[in-house]
Amino acid sequence: MCFSTGCQYPVEMKNYYTSMNDLLIEKIELFKVPPRWLFLKITTKNGLVGWGEPVVEGKASTVEACVRELSKFVIGRSANDIEDIWQTLYAGGFYRGGPILMSALSGIDQALWDLKGKYLNVPVYELLGGPVRKKMKMYCWIGGDDPEVVLEQAREKVSQGYKAVKMNATGAFAWIDSLEKTKTVANNIKRLREEFGDALDIGLDFHGRIHKGMVKRLIDEVAPYRPMFIEEPVLSSNNEALDHIYPYTSIPIATGERMFSRWDFKELLHKGTVDIIQPDLSHAGGISEVRRIASMAEAYDVALAPHCPLGPVALASCLHVDFTSINAVIQESSLGIHYNQGFDLLDYMENPEIFDLKDGYIELWDKPGLGVVLNEEKLKEGASLGHDWNNPIWRSEDGSFAEW
Structure with missing residues (x-):
């Protein structure tokens, strides 16, 4: 392969690079739809369409504004230039990272x-x-x-073919809470x-609600019941506490949904105080990052x-990374989650069968791109309703703020 300016490419290569001009990005559209999602549509010069999910749950309008700000660095570029566009959007501004930009x-x-x-x-x-795996x-x-609903929902999911579930460990919890309340945590x-x-398999999500x-x-309390993992035992802003928590238990420690780039994960991985990382494909820089x-x-x-815990484009993006990552062990899905009532993950799709569950697994598919075919009429219907979803604000018994 010749890389100098005097090189003569074969005719096929010339045609390839010339035709890539058809991938010039002409338009970016956004659809803010129930239950709490934001979809992005990129259209190229030749009419090809690509879909993404740029959202922070509870801050959809803020992310929408950020996408509009970034669009001037995207429109007019070739959609082929994925890595250069990524670097430009990430490093082109003086301030970097964080949930909104990422x-x-x-x-x-x-x-x-x-x-x-x-x-x-x-x-x-x-x-x-x-791919490194078939499912x-x-x-x-x-x-x-x-x-009261844990057993009922678990039975429903097992009947649907799941072999693994995840649940929150607790409701609101004080910085130091009562022995009585602590004893109830293991009941579920x-x-x-x-x-x-x-x-x-049962994942147990502490949800950052518990203080060190x-x-x-x-x-x-929960160790005798053998959780598959403990998720976010503390907030990621307090990851230094894992130095003390990690050696205390043989239960795998998982965290990372509120970490947004490889630089956020760097110290945690170097310290060796995590067993499972959980970056979010709609928060942590997409498929590339x-x-x-x-x-x-x-x-x-x-x-x-x-x-x-998001929509079909986010889930498909996760699965493409899973299919090619040898260390991927399990994938979360929001199918049927209580947030989605009336507008579930499959409702915006024309090909929901790609997410069919077979004996606890989703099988590799061969559709081009992400493989998700969205129903744009349904998206427009959802966008006409919009949403203003926010997580609840919890209070402890004494009226002080409690982590949700």
């Missing part, structure tokens, strides 16, 4: 990969090096804040173990389980 960038990045795969008529996972193990959320997972034995002083005591984060984690012998 989520806007994530949606644009997803759409560019979708476009390139469609243009070359191959799935995105082929562009990432090809991906899945889990979904079953509550946990309200103990105990019920599931009594019902399903060890046949069901209570984590080890709660681990003592999460694929890099996954490779970093592999070098530290750390597993990958992307966070995804």
Whole structure:
């Protein structure tokens, strides 16, 4: 291969690079739709369309504004230039990172990969090096804040074919809470173990609700019921607490949904105080960045389980990274989650069958791009309704703010 300016490319290569001009980006559109999602549509000169999901739950309008600000660096570019566009959007401004910028960038990045795969008529996972597995193990959320619904929802998910679920460990929790309240934390997972034995994998999400002083005591309570992992035992802003928590338990520690780039994960991986990282494909720089984060984690012998309580484009993006990452172990899905009532993940799709669950797994598909065909009429209907979703604000018994 010749790289000098005097090189003469074969005719086929000339045609390839000339035709890439058809991928000049002409338009970016946004659809803010129920239940709490934001979809992005990029259209190229030749009419090809790519889709992304740039959103922060509870800050959709803020991310929407950020996408509009970034669009001047995208429109007029070739959709083929994924990495250069990523670097420009990330490093082109003096201030970098954080949930808003990285989520806007994530949606644009997803759409560019979708476009390139469609243009070359191959799935995105082929562009990432090809699959390392034929199917991906899945889990979904079953509550946990309200103990009355845990068994009911778990039975429903098992009947649908899931072999793994995740639930919140607690509701609102004080910085140092009562012994009585601590003792109740294990009841939910105990019920599931009594019902399903060890046949069901159960992730336990502390959701950053627990402060450092209570984590080890709660681990003592839940350890006999063998959780698949403990997620966000403390907020990611307090990751230094993992130095003390990690050696205390043999239960795998998972975290990362509120970390937004490889630089956020760097120190955590270097310290060795995490077993499973959970970057979100709509928050952590999209397919490009999460694929890099996954490779970093592999070098530290750390597993990958992307966070995804979002829509179909985000889930498809996760699965393409999963299919090509040897350390990917399980994938979250928001199918049927309580946020989605009336507008579930499959409702905006024309080909929901790609997410069919078979014996606890989603199988590799061969559709070009991300593989998701969205129903644009349904999106327009949803956008006419819009949303203003926010997470609840919780208070402790004394009236002080409590983490949700």
